[in-house]
Amino acid sequence: MLCNIIISQEMHQTQPVIFNPDFFVEKLRHERPQVFTELLLSNITRLIDLPGAEFSQLQGEADLKLPVSTGFLRLPSFLKRKEKGVIFGAPLTEEGIAQIYQLIEYLGKNLHVEGLFRVPGNSIRQQALREMLNGGADIDLESGDYYPHDVATLLKIFLGELPEPLLTHRHYHAHLKIAEMTLLDEKGNKTCVPNKERQIEALQLLFMLLPPANRALLKLLLDLLYQTAKQQDKNKMSAFNLALMFAPHIIWPKNVTANDLQDNLNKLNNGIAFLIKHSQKLFRAPPYIKDHARMLFAGSNTPQSKDDMALYTGAVSRGLLSSKRNSDEQCGGEQQHTHEALRDLFIHVSHMPESAKKKKLIRQFNKQGTPVRELSKPSNPKHSRSRSFGGLIKVCFSFKFMQLY
Template identity: 65%
Template sequence: MATKNNSQNSLRLDRRETKCSVFLCREKPDANQPVIFNPDFFVERLKHEHPQTFLDLVLSNITRLIDLPGEEFAQLTGESEPKVPSSSGFLRSFNFRKRKEKGLIFGAPLTEEGIAQIYQLIEYLSKNLHVEGLFRVPGHSLRQAALREMLNTATEIDLETGDFHPNDAATLLKVYLGELPEPLLTHRHYHAHLKIGELTCFDEKGNKTNDPDKERQIEAFQLLFMLLPPTNRSLLKLLLDLLYHTARSQHLNKMSAINLATMFAPHIIWPKNVTASDLQGSIEKLNNGVAFLIRHSQKLFKAPVYIKEYARLFYTGSKTLQSNDDLNLSSGSKTGSIAAIIAPSPSPSMRSIAGESSSTRSIKPSENQSYTESCLRELYMQVNSMPESAKKKKLIRQFEKQPDPTSSAETRTPFIKRHGRSRSAGGIIKRKALGGQISAAKENGTAESSSLFLKRWVD
C-alpha cells in the first residue's frame, strides 16, 4: 500500500514538473482581427484569389535578387517557350518511344493521384534511412518490375511485409522522377536556378567574392518555389524532406547531401533528353544547387516575411503596402532580413492595394515628408545660389507658384504623377527653406536683414 502511494505521489510530482504548451486565454477576441494559425494563410489566399497581384509581387522580388535578361524572364513567366540544352534527334525519338508505354503513374504527367502512390515509397524509405548506400546501390530488377506494376495499377501495397528491399524503393523513386515528362523543378525555372547559384557575398569595397550568399539564395528559392505548380511543389517538398533526413543519417548510410545531389540532379533539374556533354560546365552548378536545396530544405517552403506581411495587409484593410527594401530601411537591417515587420510610417515607395480607389485613400504625413522637405529645401538653396540669369528667375517663379501643402497633406495620394507646372510643394520651400532663416533673423532682432532677405525672394 505504501509502495502504491509513493508511486502515485511521484507521478503527481512528474506531472507538476512537466511543461505544458497549451494555455487558456480569457481575453475576448477582437472581432475585427481574424485569428489565423497558418502563417502563410494570407499568402495562399492571395495566390488563389488574386493570382496576377501575387505573380507580380513574387516576380518583382525575384528580379531584385537575380539578373534575368528579357528572354530568360519571359521563359520564367511562361510568355515564351523555355530554351534549355537539348540533345540529338535520335535520343529524343528513343525517349519518346519509351514514354509511349507509360502507365497510370510512370511516364505520365504529375498528378495528385501519382503523388499519393509515390508517397508510399517515400514513407517506406523514411523508415529505412540506416541502409548503407541508400539511393546509390541499385535494387533487384525483378522486384522493381513487380513493384512498378503494382504502383502503375494502383494496387494496394504493404511494403512492411519484407517482400521488397529499401534499395528497390529508392531506385524506383529515381526512375519515377526521371520518367516525368518535365523535370520536377520545370524547364521554365532552369536558368533561374543557375543564376541563384551565382549569388555571392560582397566585400567591404562592394566587390563580389567567391563566398555564396546563403541568405539571398534561400530567399530567392523561397520566391521561386512559390511559382511552381502545386503538384510539383508538393512532391518537391516531400522529396527534399526525405533527402534532408537521409543526409542527417549519413553516419549510417554514408550518403551526404552532395552524394544525394549527384544521384538526384539528373532526375529533378536536368533538362529532359540531354547527356552530360550537353550541359558542358553547368553540371557542377546544378549538383551544388541541389545539395543546397537538401541542406536548407526546412526553410525553402516558407514565404519570405515581407510577402507574408504584404498579403496580411492586403486582407486586413491597410491602406499602404511596403516592399522588402522599404522594410529594411525601416528596421535598420544590414543583412537583408527583416527582424521587425512593423513599420511606424509609410515609405516613399508605398504600394496601393489593387481595387482601392485612389480618391478615397487617406495617408497621414510621416517622417518621409520631413525627408522630402529637406531635399526640396536643399534644392531651392542650390537654385538660389546660382548666378543671376533668366533660367534662375524661371526656376524661382516655378517655386513661387507652388501652394502650401500642409493644408492638403491629409488628402494627397502618394504616387500620383503631377505635371511639371502643377501645384505641389512650394509652401515647403517658403516655410522650411526660408522660414528658418527669417525666424533666426527675428530672434536676433535684425529686422533689416529680414527685409533684405524678403526683398531678395521677391526679386
C-alpha cells in the same frame, strides 16, 4: 501535446486569432493570382539578374531555350514502357503523389541502409512494384518482398520519367543564376563565398511559383533527402552525394546528357545539394511577402465566400501544423515538412468534385496515416498520433471565435 494552443474560456469572440502567418499569402494566391505572381516575379528580379529572354521564359511568355542533346540518348526498354492510365511517365497528379508516397514513407524508415539511392535495386522486383503502383494498389512494403534499394531506385525512375523535371523547365535558368549568388568584398567585387541568405530568399520565392503538385512532392522529397543526409555516418550518403543521384531527375532538362550541360553541371549539382541542406527553410514565404499580402486584405475580417472559407480552413490546418512543429522541434522531431506537404495535398484533394477518384484518393491518404483525417474513420493505433492531430484540427474549426484581422 500536439498543439501549443491554449483556448481560454474568457477569450472574447471579437479577439482576432491568427493561426498561420502564411494565410494571407495563400488568400492572395487564391483570389488574386495575377497580383500574387507579379509580386513574386518583381522580387525575384530584384535578387537575380535574368536577361529578357530568360525572364520571359520564367513568366511562361517565351519558348523554352534549353540545352539540346548532341548525342544519341538511349533509354532502357524498362523505362520506355507506357501503359494507359499509369502514373509513371504521366504528368504529375495528386493521385500519382499519393501512390509514390508509399515509397517515400517506406524509405523514411530505412535511412540507415548503406548506399541508399546509389546502389541499384533488382530490376525484376522493381518492375513488379512499378506495375502495382500503376494499378493503384496499396502495397505492403514491410512484407519483405522488396528491399530499400529496390524502392529507392524506383523513386528515382518515377522522377526521371516525369514529362518535365520536378523543378520545371521554366525555372531552369533561374536556378543557375541562384547558384551564382556570392558575397561582395569591401570594394563591391564578387567573391567565391556563396550568399546563402539571398539564395534562400530567392528559392523561397521561386518555389512559391511552382505548380501545387510539384511543390507538394518537392517538399516530401527534399525532407526525405535531408533526413537521409543526416544519417550519412551510416548510409554514406552526404547531401552532395544525394545531389549527384537526383540532379539528373529533378532539374536537368529532358533528353540531355552530362556533356550537353558543360559548365553548368557543377552549378546544378551544388544547387541541389544546397536545396537538401537548407530544405527546412525553403517552403516559407519571406516576411515582406507575408506583410504585403496581409496589408492587401487588412479590411477583410472574416471569410466572405465558400471558397474563402475553404481556403481559411486550409490555412488554419497549416497553422496548427506550425504549432505542432514548434513542439516537435523541442522534442527533437523533424517530420514537419513531410506533414505540411501531405496536408497541402490533402486539402487540394478534399476540394475536388465528388467522384470515385476523389474517394479513392481519400482512402489512400487514410491508409498512409496522413495527418488530416475524416472523423468518421476508425482510429488505427499504428498512426494514432496523426489521427489525433487531424481530430484536433477538426475540433478547432468549430470554435466561433476564429476571426481574421
